[in-house]
Amino acid sequence: MTVEGNRRSNCIELDHVTKSYGQIQALGDLSFVIPVGGRYALLGPNGAGKSTTLKLLVGSLRPDSGDVRILGSHPESREAKAVVGYLPEDALPYRMLSVRENLEYIGALRGVEGLKDRVDYLLDELDLRQYERSNVGRLSRGNTQKLAIALALIHSPKVLLLDEPLNYLDIPTQEKVISMLDTLEGTHLVSTHIMSIANRLTDSVVMISKGAVLWEGTIEGLRKKGSPEEPIEKVVARMMTGAF
């Protein structure tokens, strides 16, 4: 396949990316590719560089070296931003706006057609209807997280980047969000340090540690790295600690 052909079939590309915060190196020569339509978990221990990777993919950070692409475009480009939906970790939508105003504002910025219907749909799906007139500053952490998920989904993104999406959610809501994400098309990259979440939301894994790829492949392949009776979490833990 040509380079151009690769670009078209690849959705997310990181090529020898490095990123440091002062003296602290967050990513050291990180490279991986996620194909269009892929459902990947970005798995790693705390401080592995998962959030930094997602921030590079949404253009909030710039790599010190290397190249980052979303559907062939630089993350800071209008083209890339138009197709990406991003849920940051510990998301904080506009505190001075109500839930509905947040959704309408972001929807308007993104030029969502049929915005009112879309907002109503998300309010109902995520059980936010009763809070639609409440200011975000008054919401519980769980409801704030639900709103942040709705904001990431409002434009039906082709590329969904989720950083610890189930944080703060109760179990029924977690199940609802998982079902909702299951029905969505597009490419998903879910950053998490919890294997069970990766297992529910994705079918493939990019495991990183200390800013570099440790292992990548399907969850099935990951399972096969251990014995049949061994929980997958144990396998992952051994791999992350380098005990393999």
Add this chain to the structure above:
Amino acid sequence: MVLPIYVVIALIFPILYGANILQKPPNINDYTSSALGELVSFTVLLVALLAGDSISQDFGRQGFFTLTQPVRRSEIMLARTFAAFIFSAVAMLAWIGMGLATGFAFYGAVVANWALILAISILFVGSAVSFVVLFSSLFKSPSISVVICVLVVWIVMPIITGVLDLVGIEPWFLLTYAGDVITYLTAASYPVHFISTPISEGSITITVNSYAPYVWEGALIMVAYFAASLTFAWLIYSRKELRDAS
């Protein structure tokens, strides 16, 4: 909330004069000078409160919901600057309008330079908003950027002006100095550019210097602030990363 407080402050002197609590100045020029006396200070305060967090808010966690949208940072910055400018200009013109209207009610006349006062005021608002936006781009915390803005224009700049007056240097680089043009334009005759007055007490003589900017000079300082502040704010805003936002 900010606008009603601003309007109440603007009405203090007209109400005190109207209710004969304060003796009315002898003529329309002195009256207008009094009515607009605190205009520049309070407009700068208003601008700081309105625009002090215009950029800094994007470098906290909220920024992930603004800077990840398919909108250029330049568009976001200009839209916010323009919104703050419109709101502040309306407030400032309302203050001046009340000063002129109550002056007309008391004296049956308005100051000769009223049109120039309005024009310079709009220019001043533009430069003040740009300056505050620049400060906003320097800080991550919205509250810190607002507080620093207020400290600079309410405390630091007047102190520098006072010190420079003492040593006889014109504070041509200060926005608040340029803003004085607005009040000076209310006078029947525009003050001279520089006055040096020796004051003696016993064997000690000190010289008190006072500068009044030329109208063109004040306008030029405002234009320079406007252009330089917006340019630097844009350079910072377009390059800054959301490093510590989460």
